[in-house]
Structures are given as structure tokens and as C-alpha cells.
Amino acid sequence: MEIIKIVAFAFMALFIVLVFKGRRDDLAVYISIAVGIVIFLFMITKITVVLQFIQQLATKANIDFIYLTTVFKILAIAYLASFCSEICKDAGQGGLGAKVEFAGKILILGLAIPILMAVLQSILKIM
Amino acid sequence: MLKKGVLKMLDISLIFKIAGVGIIVIIINKVLEASGKADYAVVTNLAGILIVLMMVINLVNKLFTSVRTMFQL
Numbered sequence: 001m002e003i004i005k006i007v008a009f010a011f012m013a014l015f016i017v018l019v020f021k022g023r024r025d026d027l028a029v030y031i032s033i034a035v036g037i038v039i040f041l042f043m044i045t046k047i048t049v050v051l052q053f054i055q056q057l058a059t060k061a062n063i064d065f066i067y068l069t070t071v072f073k074i075l076a077i078a079y080l081a082s083f084c085s086e087i088c089k090d091a092g093q094g095g096l097g098a099k100v101e102f103a104g105k106i107l108i109l110g111l112a113i114p115i116l117m118a119v120l121q122s123i124l125k126i127m
Numbered sequence: 128m129l130k131k132g133v134l135k136m137l138d139i140s141l142i143f144k145i146a147g148v149g150i151i152v153i154i155i156n157k158v159l160e161a162s163g164k165a166d167y168a169v170v171t172n173l174a175g176i177l178i179v180l181m182m183v184i185n186l187v188n189k190l191f192t193s194v195r196t197m198f199q200l
Contacts, residue, residue: 027149
């Protein structure tokens with residue numbers, strides 16, 4: 001039961017953060033960053049299984065590997081951008097978080113252009 | 128690269144370490160300010176923040192490398 005571990009971990013971290021809240025807000029932010037990263041590192045083994053499954057599926061379906069790596073890149077960008085923006089919001093700088101989200105959206109759009117071109121070309125072939 | 132033991136367990140000791148450093152820094156800060164040595168208090172403050180920041184930066188580096196290896200970037 002990993003979820004019990006994670007919930008217990010998050011509660012302990014929450015109590016520690018509540019001790020620091022109001023006395024030293026900067027240290028509370030550091031602790032919340034560390035907690036987020038540790039929980040993510042704990043979940044990496046699970047995500048890796050899912051990603052390997054998706055790769056197997058793609059090799060069986062003969063999908064071009066470039067598209068799959070593009071999708072993985074988009075996933076990584078989305079995860080990192082949302083992580084950073086939430087930490088910025090926690091630290092009270094919502095504007096900075098909004099800018100990070102904006103940059104993430106632009107980068108994802110840039111990565112999605114080759115896929116969009118491939119879709120358009122296949123439509124043109126059909127017509 | 129990541130160590131295997133890091134992934135298997137939730138590492139609560141790091142959080143406690145950060146919290147301990149923070150509490151000690153707060154106490155030293157209070158004592159120094161009460162005894163009228165405000166300039167030493169500022170230096171202690173800075174040292175504590177640097178120690179905590181070093182731990183957190185190591186963790187952030189680990190996060191970036193793990194994301195990079197996971198998504199094969």
C-alpha cells in the first residue's frame with residue numbers, strides 16, 4: 001500500500017510546514033519543495049512502467065519513434081512547468097508561476113508543430 | 128544517475144534534517160537578537176538559509192536528472 005506511505009509522509013511534512021509558517025516562511029517553502037520532489041522520486045518507478053508500456057504499444061503499432069519522443073518531451077515539460085508554478089504560487093509569487101506556465105505552453109506548442117504538420121500532410125494525401 | 132535505494136523509499140530524514148536546521152537557526156536568531164547582537168543574527172540567518180538551500184538544490188538536481196532519464200530527453 002504505497003498510498004498510505006505517501007499520505008503519512010505528506011501529513012508529517014504538512015505539520016512541519018505548519019510549524020514554520022508564520023515564523024519563517026522561506027524555510028516553509030524549502031520544505032514544501034523538498035516534499036514535492038521526494039514524492040515525485042517515489043512515484044518514478046511507477047511512471048516508468050507506464051512509459052515502457054506505451055513504448056511497447058508504439059513499436060507494435062509501427063508508429064514513428066519521433067512522435068513518441070515528442071509526446072514524452074511534452075509530458076516532461078508539462079510536469080516541470082506545473083511543479084514550478086505551484087511552488088511559486090505557494091511562495092506567494094503567483095505572477096512568476098503564471099509566467100512559467102506561459103513559457104511551458106509556448107514550448108509545448110513549438111514541439112507540437114511537427115505532429116500537426118504530419119497530420120495535415122496525411123489529410124492532403126487522402127484528399 | 129539515480130541510486131536504487133532512493134527510489135524505493137520515501138526519504139523522510141531529509142525533511143527532518145531541513146526542519147532541524149530551521150528550528151536551530153530560529154533559536155540562535157532569537158538568542159542573538161535578545162542579547163543585542165543583531166549583526167551576528169543576520170550572519171547566522173544567512174548561513175542557515177544557505178545550508179537548507181544546498182540540500183534543496185541537490186534534490187532539485189536529482190529531480191531534473193530523473194525526469195531527463197525517464198522521458199529520454
